[in-house]
Amino acid sequence: MAAQCEPLSGYLQQSDPGSNSERSTDSPLPVSEDDSSGPTAPPDPEWTEERFRVDRKKLEIMLLAATEGRVNGGEDFFQKVMEETDTQIAWPSKLKIGAKSKKDPHIKVSGKRDNVKEAKEKIMSVLDTKSNRVTLKMDVSHTEHSHVIGKGGNNIKKVMEDTGCHIHFPDSNRNNQAEKSNQVSIAGQPGGVEAARARIRVNKLS
Template sequence: MADKQSVQSTTMLGNLDHNAAQPTIDELKPDYIEERFRVDRKKLEQMLQGSAESDENAEVFFQRVMGESKTQITWPSKLKIGAKSKKDPHIKIIGLTEDVKNAKDQILSILDTKINRVTLKMDVSYTDHSHVIGKGGNNIKKVMQQTGCHIHFPDSNRGNSIQEKSNQVRIL
């Protein structure tokens, strides 16, 4: 008479040769993969805040994608809104290869970092940088807020060092 675990294995795999080695539960599980990728910080912040621009908030969106794709998704649900760091956050998806691909495609269709992103590099004399930036950075902060762009001045220009100064300003 077979024990309970043998009966379960038999029903899952059909008739097994009971003299052969029985597969373990781990051997019966499908192969899962884990994929990590970056998403657009600004779009995710808007989704977390539940702004009018996105149709659904982040919780509802990710739960829907998990249900449709049969995957497990981890996202930064407590992302600090408006943080000085402009690094794009990571999303992690775990599941079967095809399911992970489908979930990633759904997420990137809304939160892709590469859509509509342009970097403009221009030369502005380093002697004018302080005038453009303004006292306490107020001028440049106002411009960045109104345009939704990030403007980066070279760090090598800080202070009174005698090293070579750079004129290149990046607008992201």
């Protein structure tokens, strides 16, 4: 009889890990219930998240500088932007240097809408993908610049946001009328540049 009981006791011992594993799968439940309740404070409507591509080669150079302990390496650069703009930035710090892939990596910026926009501009000023980027210069009388830019820069900010272009107006603080330039430059993807030019013309005429 004792011999017949041994397989049974062995079977019971084997079943124990199963019961343990069942308990372990149950254990996250209280945590997930806590998670589902979410934060008590309502989400900030100004909070946003944006993903955009940056130039692979430029990012590789920056990350390489970081591994060699040089100033302005990837870590230093993104940390500085985060501090200056009060945002959170996720970047591919483990990007393989010199890989055959030509695919431009993504950067993700999270924070308040205006801060995210500022952080993106700072990042793109250094890591912009120049492959299809074009710059167009157009004449807009300097007397109309303030009208086109709008109060607090609202008009031109909206155009830049909608078209993904950077629009530069010459220095308007010069006192000498003869020195004031009419030339406005628009930089971005070809389609966006054309759209921005059309929008500036409409703003100029309105």
